[in-house]
Amino acid sequence: MNKIAPENYAGNEATPPGDFEIKDYLRLDLMPHFMCPGCGHGIALRALLWAIHELGIEKDNLAIVSGIGCSGRVGAYIDASTVHFTHGRPLALATGLKLARPELEVIVISGDGDCLAIGGNHLIHACRRNLDITCLMLNNEVYGMTGGQVSPTTSESMLTTTTTTGNMESAFDACKLAEAAGAGLVGREVTLQVPTLKNLIKEGIAYDGFSFLEIISDCTEVYGRKNDLGESPEMILKQKSDLRPEALYDTVDQPFRPNKMETGVLARSDRPEYGAAYRAHAGQNRGGDK
Ligand SMILES: Cc1ncc(C[n+]2csc(CCOP(=O)(O)OP(=O)(O)O)c2C)c(N)n1
Ligand code: SF4
Ligand SMILES: [Mg+2]
Numbered sequence: 001m002n003k004i005a006p007e008n009y010a011g012n013e014a015t016p017p018g019d020f021e022i023k024d025y026l027r028l029d030l031m032p033h034f035m036c037p038g039c040g041h042g043i044a045l046r047a048l049l050w051a052i053h054e055l056g057i058e059k060d061n062l063a064i065v066s067g068i069g070c071s072g073r074v075g076a077y078i079d080a081s082t083v084h085f086t087h088g089r090p091l092a093l094a095t096g097l098k099l100a101r102p103e104l105e106v107i108v109i110s111g112d113g114d115c116l117a118i119g120g121n122h123l124i125h126a127c128r129r130n131l132d133i134t135c136l137m138l139n140n141e142v143y144g145m146t147g148g149q150v151s152p153t154t155s156e157s158m159l160t161t162t163t164t165t166g167n168m169e170s171a172f173d174a175c176k177l178a179e180a181a182g183a184g185l186v187g188r189e190v191t192l193q194v195p196t197l198k199n200l201i202k203e204g205i206a207y208d209g210f211s212f213l214e215i216i217s218d219c220t221e222v223y224g225r226k227n228d229l230g231e232s233p234e235m236i237l238k239q240k241s242d243l244r245p246e247a248l249y250d251t252v253d254q255p256f257r258p259n260k261m262e263t264g265v266l267a268r269s270d271r272p273e274y275g276a277a278y279r280a281h282a283g284q285n286r287g288g289d290k
Contacts, residue, residue: 019053020049020050020053020054022049022050024053024079025049025052025053025059025078025079025080026049026077026078026079027076027077027079030077033077034070034073035070035074036220036221037220037232038218038220038231038232038233038235039070039144039218039219039220039221039232040138040140040216040217040218040220040232040235040236041070041071041074041138041140041217042074043191043194043197043217044071044074044136044138044191044197044215044217045074045077045078046194047191047194047197047198047201047215048078048107048109048136048198048201049078050194050198051198051199051201051202051205052205054198054202055206057105057205059079059080059081060081061103061104061105062080062081062104062105062107063080063081063082063083063094063097063101063104063105063106063107064078064081064082064107064108064109065082065083065085065090065091065093065094065097065106065107065108065109066082066083066090066108066109066110067085067086067087067088067089067090067109067110067111067114067115067119068084068085068086068087068114068145069087069110069111069113069114069143069144070111070140070145070219071109071110071111071114071137071138071140071144071217072084072085072087072090072109072110072111072114073145074109074138081104083097087113087118088114088115088117088118088119088122089119089122090108090109090114090119091108091110091115091119091122091123091126091133091135092122094106094108094126094133094135095129095131095133098131098132098133098275099131099275099278102132102275102276102279105134105205106132106133106134107134107135107136107205108133108134108135108136109136109138110135110136110137110138111137111139111140111143111144111145112137112138112139112140112141112142112151112152112153112174113142113143113149113151113152115135115137115174116137116151116152116153116172116174116177117151117152120152123135123177123178123181123212124177124181125181126183126210127178127181127182127183127210127212128181128182129182129210129274130182130183130184130209130210130271130272130273130274131210131273132207132208132209132210132273132274133210133211134201134204134205134207134211134213135210135212136201136204136213136215137174137212137213137214137215138217139153139174139214139215139216139217140217140218140219140223141153141155141158141171141219141223142154142160142219142222142223143160144219144221144222144223148160148161148219148222148223148226149161149162150162150163150167150169152171152172153171153172153174154171155167155171156168156169156170156171158223159226159227160223160226161222161226174214175187175188175212175214175262175266178212178267179266179267182269182271183209183210183211183212183267184207184208184209184210184211184268184269184270184271184273185204185207185209185210185211185212185265185267185268185269186211186212186213186265186266186267186268187200187203187211187212187213187214187263187264187265187266188213188214188215188216188261188262188263188264188266189213189214189216189263190215190216190239190240190242190243190261190263191216191217191218191236191239192239192240192243193263196264197215200213200264201213203265207268208273209269209271209272209273209274210274216239216242216261218232218235218236218239220232220235242260243260243261243263244260
């Protein structure tokens with residue numbers, strides 16, 4: 001497959017209403033899905049599939065690699081070549097896959113625990129390498145699948161099953177970490193804004209290098225309940241308050257985090273893509289005696 005030129009798909013052209021049918025991209029034989037009602041990961045999945053649809057990526061050219069977690073489980077529902085791999089290791093597998101099959105569009109779906117805790121080391125080295133992989137990190141601030149333990153992105157003072165009096169650790173800013181480690185493209189978006197999220201994912205896929213995209217998702221069941229954050233609509237509204245605190249001071253219940261989250265493309269560089277550089281290097285040195 002030839003990569004589509006960025007100018008042809010990083011734009012904001014709307015899909016004609018009715019043109020995108022999510023069922024065309026799902027393994028319907030696996031339905032009903034396992035996700036809890038209102039889980040933000042489903043919205044992230046929709047945005048990803050919409051992006052894939054608008055990019056015109058063929059299923060045969062699409063490889064989805066995910067780790068263990070509710071976030072990782074999402075990948076298994078996509079009707080393409082999918083690998084649901086070991087917790088914390090999807091980037092390692094994706095690296096080998098992309099090097100062996102550079103023609104594939106390789107997309108990793110990971111959780112905040114998967115990507116930043118057990119898999120944190122793989123993340124920083126993937127960023128450093130800048131191989132052409134798109135990594136979506138679905139950040140719900142918790143280990144959702146295993147019942148709600150604290151994660152590296154849990155906000156301070158929040159309750160989890162392992163921080164029963166409130167989390168005392170500072171949360172990682174995953175985007176700053178990825179940028180510092182050298183990721184070619186870094187971005188963040190909320191599930192509140194699905195078309196904007198879809199466009200960011202398109203931009204990440206279009207980028208010729210490692211794209212790290214943090215998607216602010218919600219675990220309604222074990223994190224929302226534990227912290228009395230309400231149901232899905234309330235949690236989504238809270239994303240809005242995190243983006244523009246002053247607009248929602250009167251309408252959003254406590255606990256309230258006035259952090260003015262930055263979204264969109266936060267960093268982009270023109271570093272060489274690792275795979276092409278590696279192949280050129282290997283070609284030049286083939287048959288050498290060193
Ligand atoms: C090597 C290994 N360690 C631990 C686990 C248990 N485990 C499964 S999912 C998970 C955390 C999931 O959290 P996250 O990655 O944030 O995904 P979420 O479920 O929140 O989407 C853990 C610790 C495992 N499956 N394998
Ligand atoms: S436990 Fe949380 S992250 Fe997992 S499916 Fe339920 S709401 Fe989503
Ligand atoms: Mg999580």
